[in-house]
Amino acid sequence: MSKSYGPYPAVIDISFEVLKGEIVGFLGPNGAGKTTTMRVVTGFTPPTDGDVTVNGYNVVSHSLDVRRHIGYLPETVPLYLDMTVTDYLRYMGEIRGMNSSWVKDRLPKVIDMVRLGEYKDTLVGRLSKGYRQRTGIAQAILHEPDVLVMDEPTIGIDPIQVVETRELISNLGEEHTMLLSSHILPEVSAICKRVLVINDGRIVADDKPGDLSEKLQHAERIEVSVRGAEAPAFINAMRDIGDVIDARSDQRVSSTQRAEREEYLPFIVDARPNAQAAEIIAKTVIENGWGLSNLTPLPMTLEEIFLKLTTEENLGE
């Protein structure tokens, strides 16, 4: 499906399937189209082009059936601040079509599940961000939906509560089919069995989190400090080496630090793995008559990998 806001395309011709019981993470930078996709899936807004089905129901022609089977936690947790947690959840249950005995039976279980017991009679407006998030999760799972859609469920809460919230979401994944969005890769790898990476409205990767990082670990990154070489000369010499993917000045080093290091210039070199790159780099530096003071392999973090993927850099494969 595709979705445009006026002339602005938000999501361009994406296609994916989430199987029953799967937890799929939707990963991408801000503005990539995650929220738009979720709004289409939940029936909030129709796609401009294409079809979306949830539980076999089309989100446009059978919108009410879709909405009956979905629990949704939007990015800004939607709460009525002047209601107590219990009143709020009861109301949310009722507008989802739950009858009063079902609500009566289900409400204590859900409050227990998200550990809101001691705050159940507190006004929602007085809760801290983390507890508001839990209230938001509680309304999403209250009516026992088959499908859970959560948009950035851990954004803006403190680290301890993030850990608790992730645990809670992981547990929910045992009973629900789940689509979860995030811009933090470790979060997605911790919770999800499958990751969809979206950037500029297009899906750029669809894989298991483990495979995804493995596939991207094709680069070995080395920090090099060299004396006596002009930056362009060094970079060209490095790029001439067959196994080197890219070489550039190390932008992490500030100009003051540069001055302290005197004539040694810092560089970053990306090479293919298992190419003994460090050895070849050292050899090239010596052959050119430059001085070498540092040759350190750097690990690539998941965030960098993510950045690589979404900035569409060519990784050689």
Added chain:
Amino acid sequence: MRFISVIAIKEIRTYFASPMAYVVSAAFLAITGFFFVASVSDAFAVASIRGYLAGAIFFMIFMSPALTMRLIAEEQKLGTLELLLTSPLREFEIVIGKYLAALVTTLVMIGLSLYFVVVLFVYGDPDVGPLLSGLLGLVMYASATLAVGLFASSLSSNQIVGLVVGSGILTALTIIDFVSARLSGIASEVLDAFQLGASFSVFDLDSFGVAEGGHFADFARGIISLADIAYYSSITAVFLLLTVLVLEARRWR
């Protein structure tokens, strides 16, 4: 139907759990009381509720949008509209539920003011016909103004915008006779047909603000005419429908 009552009950609770219902009711009682007293305290005054009605319909130009301004604008601001629209609710159920909540609150307020009628019966001998038709007219008028207010509330996430737009529409419909009086022929008649209720003759103690040409005039005189009922019902229906359309249009943005 169940969803409509769920939403209506929640909104009525919110009205009476916040100062809104009480503040508006107090202001309503004060203003209508002032008009009522002014209309019956002269020597040889007529025992009627015309003064009360004039105050009520004048005040509702501002009060109805004030009551309804929160209903949809706040849902947009809090993001809860996204929840309502992703729940298995139809747009008209949301709109009707919220509308009924505002209407019930207004009826409670009108109910509180009925002690004026008791006062008339204690100290005078009022004509029952115009009294009942006047109250019926007031309820019809109130429903129309609330529908306009609800529509205004759906336009943005800003409650003040809702209040200003709602009062603006109602004021325009109220002073439409200023314009129609300066036109002639069909144009003048068409505009006259839209005259809502009071005009600025509200400061004229003889008519007590009930414009002679408006749809409220007959109700105040004791005449229940189908045209007037149709007018207020149409305003109500059209603005509720527009509200539903505004909500539906949000989906297609």
